[in-house]
Amino acid sequence: MIYPKEFGINPLYPQAVDFERIYKDTLSGSGIITKRYFAQGDLMAMVAGEEVSEILQHTLQIAPDRHLYDPYFSGYFLHSCSPNISLDMARRTVTALCDIEPGSFLYMDYAETEDVLFKQFPCSCGSSSCRLWITGRKEGDSVAHAVAQGDSTGLVATVSRLTGES
Numbered sequence: 001m002i003y004p005k006e007f008g009i010n011p012l013y014p015q016a017v018d019f020e021r022i023y024k025d026t027l028s029g030s031g032i033i034t035k036r037y038f039a040q041g042d043l044m045a046m047v048a049g050e051e052v053s054e055i056l057q058h059t060l061q062i063a064p065d066r067h068l069y070d071p072y073f074s075g076y077f078l079h080s081c082s083p084n085i086s087l088d089m090a091r092r093t094v095t096a097l098c099d100i101e102p103g104s105f106l107y108m109d110y111a112e113t114e115d116v117l118f119k120q121f122p123c124s125c126g127s128s129s130c131r132l133w134i135t136g137r138k139e140g141d142s143v144a145h146a147v148a149q150g151d152s153t154g155l156v157a158t159v160s161r162l163t164g165e166s
């Protein structure tokens with residue numbers, strides 16, 4: 001069991017035999033890996049947690065004013081601009097977007113579920129479609145705009161402002 005037993009028994013909840021939280025690197029922190037193979041389109045797991053009204057580091061948005069606090073599983077999914085999993089927060093399901101080999105980290109696109117992020121961050125996912133600066137889907141994309149304009153001065157100023165560095 002990955003979830004505490006108070007969450008109840010659901011055969012679709014993630015099992016420790018199938019998933020594990022492991023440390024990736026200083027930039028990303030910890031993530032979730034799969035220990036088994038999933039094929040594209042597979043329903044991988046159902047997520048659970050406490051419903052809270054504020055955005056926390058390990059919440060995923062259910063509705064504009066409701067968030068699922070899951071510090072056991074989904075709260076540790078890493079971000080990629082080319083994700084290998086998709087979350088449906090209405091159904092609380094995790095689906096494989098492609099074939100996923102054992103040992104792979106699970107990557108979602110945070111903008112799939114979040115209007116506003118707990119914290120915006122620079123992305124180094126390496127995808128050819130990387131957005132470089134990750135925001136919620138309703139937040140301004142000022143850095144991407146600066147990059148698109150080739151405005152390095154504006155980029156530095158925007159990153160400094162967003163990260164609170166001077």
Ligand SMILES: [Zn+2]
Nearest residue numbers: 081123125130
């Ligand atoms: Zn990226």
